[in-house]
Amino acid sequence: MGMKALEQRILAEGQNLGSGILKIDSLLNHQIYPDLMMAMGEEMARLFAGVAIDRILTAEISGIAPSLMAGYVMKVPVVYARKLKPITMSGPVFLETAPSHTKGGEVNLLVSSEFLHAGENVLVIDDFLASGQTLLALARMVKSAKSNLVGVGVVVEKMFEGGRALMLSKGYDGIPIHALATIISMSDGKIEFSEG
Numbered sequence: 001m002g003m004k005a006l007e008q009r010i011l012a013e014g015q016n017l018g019s020g021i022l023k024i025d026s027l028l029n030h031q032i033y034p035d036l037m038m039a040m041g042e043e044m045a046r047l048f049a050g051v052a053i054d055r056i057l058t059a060e061i062s063g064i065a066p067s068l069m070a071g072y073v074m075k076v077p078v079v080y081a082r083k084l085k086p087i088t089m090s091g092p093v094f095l096e097t098a099p100s101h102t103k104g105g106e107v108n109l110l111v112s113s114e115f116l117h118a119g120e121n122v123l124v125i126d127d128f129l130a131s132g133q134t135l136l137a138l139a140r141m142v143k144s145a146k147s148n149l150v151g152v153g154v155v156v157e158k159m160f161e162g163g164r165a166l167m168l169s170k171g172y173d174g175i176p177i178h179a180l181a182t183i184i185s186m187s188d189g190k191i192e193f194s195e196g
Contacts, residue, residue, distance in 0.1 A: 003039065003040065003043055003180045003181060005036060005039060006027075006036065006039075006040065006155070006180055006181050007181050007193050009027055009033070009036060010022075010024055010027070010156070010181060010191060011191060013026045013027065014027075014191060016186050016189050016190065016191055018189075020130070020158060020160065020161055020186055022128075022156070022158070022183070022186065022191065024156070028062045028065065028066070028127050028155065029061060029062045029127075032065050037065050037066060037069050038069050038072075040066050040069060040070075040155060040180055041066060041068070041069025041070040041071075041072060041073050042069075042073050043180055044066065044069075044070035044073070044074075044125065044153045044178075044180070045070055045073035045074050047153065047176070047178040048074075048123060048151050048153065048176065048178070051121070051123070051150050051151050051176065052121050052150065053074055053076055053121050053122070053123045053150060053151070054076060054117075054120040054121045054122065055071075055076050055077045055078070055079055055115075055116075055120060055121075055122055055123075056070060056071050056074070056076060056077070056078045056079070056122070056123050056124075056125055057078075057079050057080075057081070057111070057116070057122050057123070057124050057125075057138055057141070057142060058078065058079070058080045058081070058124070058125045058126055058138075059080060059081045059083075059109055059126055059134055059138060060080050060081065060082060060083055062126075062127035062128075063080065063125055063126040063127050064078070064080050066125055066127070066153075066155050067080065067125040070123075070125055070153070074123075076123075077115075079111060079115040079116065081096075081109035081110060081111050081138065081141065082109070082110045082111070083107055083108055083109065083110075084108070084110075085108075085110055089110065089112050090112075091112060091113065091114065092112070092113040093110050093111065093112055093113065094110070094111045094112075094113060094116060094141045094144050094145060095108060095109070095110050096108075096109045096137035096138070096140050096141050096144075097109070097137065098133040098134045098136070098137040099131075099133050107134075109134070109137050109138065109141065111141055111145075113145065116141065116142070116145035116147055117145065117147065118145060118146035118147060119146065119147065119148070120147045120148065121147070121148050121150045122142045122145075122147045122148065122149055122150065123150060123151045123152075123153065124138045124139060124142065124149060124151070124152045124153070125152075125153045125154070126138070126152075126154050126155075127154065127155050127156065128154060128155070128156050128157070128158065129152070129154040129156075129157040129158070129163045129164060129167075129177070129179060130157075130158045130161040130163050131161050131162070131163050131166070132161075132162070132163025132164065132166040132167050133163075135152055135154070135163065135167060136166070136167065136170060139152075139167075139170075139172060149172070149175060150175060151175050151176045151177070151178070152167070152172070152175065152176070152177045152178070153177075153178050153179075153180075154177075154178070154179045154180070155179070155180050155181065156179065156180070156181050156182075156183060157179035157181070157182045157183065158183050158186070159182055159183065159184045159194065160183075160184065160185060160186070164177060181193060182194040
């Protein structure tokens with residue numbers, strides 16, 4: 001089920017910058033609509049209602065708001081991977097890198113080991129499923145922590161970038177992967193959503 005309100009906001013405010021880059025800073029990154037974000041959290045909770053979840057893992061910065069709302073509804077803590085190591089982060093750290101589509105180069109993702117526990121069920125949430133590289137990095141982190149990856153939820157999936165196919169090919173075909181809005185094409189400056 002697509003979220004019509006989310007799709008309408010993306011069509012109204014999103015910018016297709018070409019090369020498959022969708023700018024939705026007014027929804028996720030720079031500005032946030034709390035009512036829409038809460039609806040997204042509720043929809044995430046509905047989609048993963050049959051899954052036992054102990055915590056949510058995401059990446060700063062755009063993954064935090066949807067994860068926070070989902071965590072609020074699910075009543076589980078939310079952990080976000082940092083891109084820069086703060087001086088307060090000490091002790092063992094899980095570190096992964098992922099290529100950045102929008103920034104270019106590699107981005108570090110760091111989580112202190114005190115916030116990922118062996119044997120726990122972890123739901124990964126992020127803003128986009130595009131190439132799948134960030135989600136794969138978060139999935140590797142879950143594995144490093146000896147936690148169980150039980151699902152992946154994203155706000156927007158860009159089907160044409162092949163991230164879902166890549167994740168399935170890497171052995172994540174046994175877990176639910178849900179997107180709140182799925183874009184099937186961004187050619188000719190348009191934004192086209194999948195139906196259903």
